[in-house]
Amino acid sequence: MATLTIGIAEQVVSRAPDRLVTLGLGSCVGLVLFDPVTKIGGMVHIMLPCAPQGMAEINKFKFADTAVPEMIRLVTRAGASRHMLQAKLAGGAHMFNNSYQTDMLNIGKRNVDVCLAQLQAHRIPVAAQDTGGTIGRSIEFNCEDGTLQVRTVAPKSLRLI
């Protein structure tokens, strides 16, 4: 079994018995797409809701609107069945409540909204989500049983979704 760690705006696709990890999600969203039958799953660490228009080269995994279709392509290419795909997501917190300039600070909610809209558009059911709030999260996806472990430090908590 390997534990694969995913950095900001990166992705990894793997299969059971591997575990996929991303640490310290604040407003960022950790999204998992997996097929429970073949036990193939992919995780991406998304930073922002929408890719800027008219830019020649972008990292598709940075933005929710481009990361979702790209992840579908990657997990199905690895052998996951398109119609078996399910999603789990965590993160999208509102870390600061600063009174002005709420646009930038509210990025967490917009990240989640765009992820959910994309998943719906691609008809992928959301099996579980732990999003929003004001706390940071670390997540670990178990390709074997499809569980997503969500860990927080302030306050300390650990749960499976």
Place this chain on the structure above:
Amino acid sequence: MFDINNVNQTTLDFFREIENIGAGHAATALSMMTGRQITISVPRAQLCGYNEITHIMNGPENVVVGLLVGISDDLRGFILLVLDLNDARVLGSTLLGEPIENVSEDGEFSEMQVSALREVANILIGSYITAISELTGLRINASVPELVVDMAGAVMNLLAAAYGEYGDHVLFLETQFSDQGQCLYGHFFLIPEIESYQTLLTKMGIS
């Protein structure tokens, strides 16, 4: 237009100079408040990638204290001050003149400690803002600092949110404060809106 991925040496020197002046003011103010001799080291100013930022703070899961101030007027954006949990404890207790209390592992501070830390942020960030104002003649208004205790990665997502659209780097400034042998690191992130970066550099005749 300002390019966050391509910041030259002159620009970094400019930010180092801001930091030098700002940290100098801050050390004086902290010395006066605490009645102790607080000195500063040579500051650092550098560009780093998103995944490197949290390494500076000992990894994305390390618990840190983030103090955020919104800035407005001629410059718009944020200044984020990040302290290691232990350093924040020492600073808070020093300001309150109390022995360094044990803060619970999930980083709960007493109300007094939170307000002491807010005061630290006011002083440190205020000193930076004054330094920038003095150098550039720009008017800058600052909001009340907001305090968050959480994983470094989560706290620093703000930087990713601010500049993710423009590139893969952020500007990072670090100052080391020493108090009679004890070292504290203050990590500052200047987070002006991309247009404000341009304003700042144009004003200094750099861009």
